[in-house]
Amino acid sequence: QDDSVTVLPSPQEVTATLRKNEFNKEFTYGTIKSYDSNQLASNNPIEDTRSEGQCIFTPGFLMGVFDGHGGPACAQVISKRMLKYIAASLLSVHNLEKIKKQEVMDNLIETFNDKADIVQDLKVIYEKSFRKYLDDLSKLHEEGDVDVQTCLEKSILHLDDDLSKEVLDPYSTDGFINHKTLSVALSGAVACIAYIDGPHLYVANIGDCNAVLGTMTEENEWISKKITKEHNSENIDELKRIWNEHPENERNTIIRRDRLLGELAPLRSLGDFRYKWSADMLGKLAVPLIGQRAIPANYHTPPYLTAKPDVFYHRLTPKDKFLIIASDGIWDMMTPLQSVKLVGEHMKGKVFFNPLKLPKKNIQLGDINELLLHRKESLKSKPKDRNAATHLIRHAIGGTEYGVDHSRLAHLLSLSPDVSRMFRDDMTVTVIYFDSEYLRQCPA
């Protein structure tokens, strides 16, 4: 219907589009030297979200990427709530009790690139859920070492459970259907969250995002270590798990066309209560909103879906240079090794975005010349984008055998959202750089 002439964006316009959501933060001390993040939408609005923050009462950073589906609601909500839930689970008993008693609760986490806000009425509901969560935590709390893996798992499951309760509780007491909480519960999101504390790296993964570690070998070559294993139909363990959880006679219907019940690509996710609640409950809550198709075909033994994360642990060494967390929009376009090589090359070139700072006093002009000659050689490989996440997205979209192709980039970026989603998904990338010097000095 649109027969107007499409004018391809210029290189400057492409760059402006790619850099629109760029974010970078540097840290002065600790494992994380800095991080770069960026997002590029294909859907309108974008269904990916991300959040990063530093725990206030405990050491450690949390960095998450969330890829929504069936609408942006769930991903938006969990990106606002998840880090807080995890941070709370890591609190000491003392701090937990102190915070519970506060009229206005202290922030548990300092977030860095937090632009979105939750509407006021939901805020009230979420605050209530969170206080309840803190009560539960203090009941369950056992003295002794906090097991991070358990904390991650429990807090994520608790959040998912709260998404459900925030619909079911008012319905069961007053028969009231809150459409806002319901739309969150009916949409879904996969998530990948890294928790970094000193040399300890934990990655909790639900669904098909991935975290990849970039490591430099003794021979100065880049190798990629894929930390996560995505929960989709290519994951045979995951298929076995699902088959085992349901009767034998559902074996042919439970995964069809590589999807859960023929509908959902990721095999674990948050929200998505259309695959978790009973058919009866769906009939009461979801059918009035979206009709009979709300109940998937062959829906016999729910729940079919869980938000239970796989939690991976890795002890960081000075060889580990960075961690890439990205939604499947990126991983559809490039392999983990490609991404590590791109970020590795970028790291080398990135140094030269900064002007030369002379290292010492009383330096001779000849020595300055040596330094500059060395820089000049490296300046040739200076990347176009200062932000590594942008660098990855640029290559993911415009990459060809012979480098980034402008016309390819321009074409793919100028498609309308309904066409665009056939060629590429929303992309979200967070690249976390580690301080090798700090890691070298970390006690074992």
Add this chain to the structure above:
Amino acid sequence: QKKNLSNCLEDLPSKAKVVICGGGVMGAAVAYHLSKRGWGGDTVIIEKERVGQGSRWHSSGLVGAFKPSLAQVKIAQSSIQLLKDLESQGKETGWKQCGSLLIARTRDRMTVYRRMKSQSVSWGIPCELVNPKKCQEIWPLLNVDDVLGGLWIPGDGVGDPYLFCMSLMEEAIKNGVGVKEECSITAVHSKNGRVSGVETTQGPIECQYFVNCAGFWARQVGQLAKPQVKVPLLPCEHYYLHTKQIGNLDPMTPVLRDPDGYIYLRERDGCILAGGFEPIAKPVYEEEIENSTQRCLPEDWDHFHVLLQELLKRVPSLNQSVLHKLCNGLEAFSPDCKWIVGEAPEIFNYHVAAGMKTVGISAAGGVAEATVDEIVEGYTKYDMYELDISRFLGLHNNKRFLRDRVKEAPGIHYGLPYPFHEFETGRNLRLSPIYPTLRDKGAVFGQVMGYERPTWFESVEKEADMPRPFKIAHTKTFGKPHWFETVQREYWACREAIGLADYSSFTKIDIQSQGNEVVDLLQYLCSNDVDVPVGSIIHTGMQNERGGYENDCSLARISENHYMMIAPTIQQTRCKVWMRRHLPVNGSVTLSDVTSMYTAICILGPFTRNLLSELTDTDLSPSNFPFFTFKELDVGLANGVRAMNLTHTGELGYVLYIPNEFALHVYNRLISQGEKYGITHVGYYAARSLRVEKFFAFWGQDLDTMTTPLECGRTWRVKFDKDIPFIGREALLKQREMGVTRQYVQLLLTDHEHELDLWSWGGEPIYRDGNYCGQTTTTSYGFTFKKQVCLGFVQNLDKDGIPQKVTNDYILSGHYEIDIAGIRYAAKVNLHSPNLPTKYPDKERDVYQATRKLHDPTQFLGRHYQP
């Protein structure tokens, strides 16, 4: 070691004659010179910060006399004289006559030095060519492995801009100048087109003159005026490297300039101070630079590296020198890397002295003297067109244009001064409607006033890819240029077939009135009689009070009270200002610049009448459309083409001024009908060669504000025989009585081998019987003479160098030589345009020429016929 200026003003006066904006060395020098003329009590300097605020780390203090042109040399010499005068009166200036050494890495650079050495005779700058061994003796730390030689200028030196500025200020204050610090100009007002006063942060001042000496901020200060004054300048990063103390460094170490490495070095307080002008500069994108602190940016070593490498190569021992400081100070450059001086075209009595491009100390004394001459006397002692602010158009002040161009500008400073320099940036700006076609037909372009003008046409293959890429002309030699054969082919097309040239860049002005006011005005402005029959074209100068040329133009009388003026391209701003200055105040005469409304196509050659006859029904025979007349023609299917039966180069032909929308149509008709006559595209270089061989003078190249018609053989074009007053009449009458002291001549080099010898490119000294007698202006190879042709002025200098009267006998009785880069070539002198042999004599036009002899050309000195 900074001091405070004492006796500054507490309060602003409400009135002054002159307000100077800027208390830097430039403003101080203007105030100083004004005070020397007794204007001290009427002059106020307004300084935004403190006087001498500029950082000492951000200046080189180099003072060199050798500059590329006479005006610049005169200015530098005046500055040096001022330094010496102050110093001899015991005022501190930091002046140290340590000499300067210029070294060459390439043969072309050596040629430049040889040309400078030969020019130094005309300019009075003692200097000496030296071999590499001597270079090393003068500068012991020098690496001369790749040095071919050098030029040693013992009179050069260094000064301290800060001390110089303070001493000038103190002198100025002593002579009554008021200095107000920490006060900013916020507006410059005008009334009836003249400066009427300024607003400052501390109140208004009524004044008659305003001098913008704001240096780095001159462009912004220009914008404070109503109407806005355009001072095209943009800042670039500019570096100064300071080492720590170097043992045994002679304080009299000369300044070293190594232009092939873009660098200079000097001694300062036992340390080396070095810098340069890198080929690709880094323009500044920060918009708001408010004060001298913000003018210093963090250093970008990667950018400076180009210069550092060259410094270390030239002086290897610097490798072990310890860095003290690298300073990145912003410096403003003009689009052509020349100073900006003179009265602003927008407002009378608004003077600009800015864009000193880091060498303010060499420029200040002289530029200030010239500015003060202009304010007090009304004119400068020497022609300043080259530096005049009226050399620009509005486009030059476009920030994006400046940003593009300024990358290239600083590099010009040390670049090789090849003939016909072209910029690579800021191109494809003003384009005639036939530009794309000419480009595809092989045009290679030169830029003049932003206009792309074909210089020559490369041969293109028919199947060549269209559109052809834009190509910029280059010469890059001092000998026979690579375009020689191409231009030769075009030249012969004009002489024996038909040449077609794009003259669109010419300035075109319509001047008209209701009654005969326009005739009265032009009679007063022009030295020739412009009250000619309608349809005639008159060639005339517009003289100043001294008889010099302010403008040289053709006037076509379109109707009783309507003239169309055709003037040189570079006059577009300037001639309008000159005329506006004299327009009747009642507004009865209107000027309209129609340059952009017409495309000018010139057809030259013996068959042009036949060609044009095929395209129009108008009878073009000489009886109906004689030579040197104008007609509005229908050409092809178009109408309203203003056709002038002349070519500006002495060939037969027509210039067609075509309304833009018809331009391509008329062009296409000319080309297709002209094919059987062998019509050929010709560029500017061929036209130039034609006019030099025919001995035609051009304003801006041969003629200037100091040259009179009597000196260039155009006496017969002055209406002496009529009792009509015009500007300059008295001066010219006096000169006619006294005789001239310089004469425009044509010189043909008789023993010059154009294939092997270096060519003359203008500015070469002329010797008569072995004695220096003048300089060449424009030169070319004469394809008919098969000789190098030089135009220039000859003087009769007595043994004290005082010019004496020049007569025909004096000119013709001498034996002449031209010195090209140190070799003298014998030359045959011509006083009149030569008769070039031609295969196609034009009887009618010859007859017409003969009728013009009513002026009896033999009566006066210069009688060569020049349409």
